[in-house]
Amino acid sequence: MPSFSKSSHLIQPISExxxxxxxxxxRQLRAQRKALSADAQIKAGQSVLRQLTAYLPQQSALTIATYLANDGEVDLSHYIANSWxxxxxxxxxxPVLHPVCKGHLLFLRYQSDTxxxxNKYGIKEPAxxxxxxxxxxxxxxILMPLVGFDQHGNRLGMGGGYYDRTLAFTHSATHKPKLIGIAHDLQEVASLPVASWDVPLDAIITPTRVLQF
Incomplete structure (x- = not known):
């Protein structure tokens, strides 16, 4: 059946x-990334560490939202540990599941002793x-996990809509975070079927490339 955005101002349906x-x-892309070997995952995380180190200014006081890998996502723990x-x-x-606004995220500071x-999805998050x-x-x-991407900066997520709802303000905001998708190269497709509420990315980083939009 058609799907609708849960955001109050983005209620346009998409076709069936x-x-x-x-x-x-x-389903296809999740299966492919989960099929990667443990060694391939480690190498991907280390390669993305190098890409991020080269792409983001290392001597600037930046506040960066990241994520803990799940379901075959690129592991960013290498990047975090290296920075520490x-x-x-x-x-x-x-990101933390919002306790009041259902379907939204909060971002909480993350340190080695946090x-x-x-959470209900079996993912660790700060208390x-x-x-x-x-x-x-x-x-x-904001370093965002994704399931699929294309060369136009479109992102396909897990289907829950958490990031799209939380970042809906970026469609019109003058000051907003830089949105960077993190993915395995095999998650690229020629063109994604997009929905009106999808939040486009500013860049996508894979183990081999940096795509900027």
């Missing part, structure tokens, strides 16, 4: 054909603390 195409593509070990002036945050809990919440517009960079 587009919905089914996105669902089938999501080198004492770089980078602050990290992780207390973690397991909720108002003191550690970083307003989304205050983030400099």
């Amino acid at each position: 054909h587009t919905f089914e195409a996105r669902t089938a593509l999501r 070990q080198k004492g770089l002036p980078l602050s990290f945050a992780l 207390d973690m809990v397991i 909720l603390s108002c003191l550690n919440v970083i307003p989304t517009p205050a983030l400099d960079v």
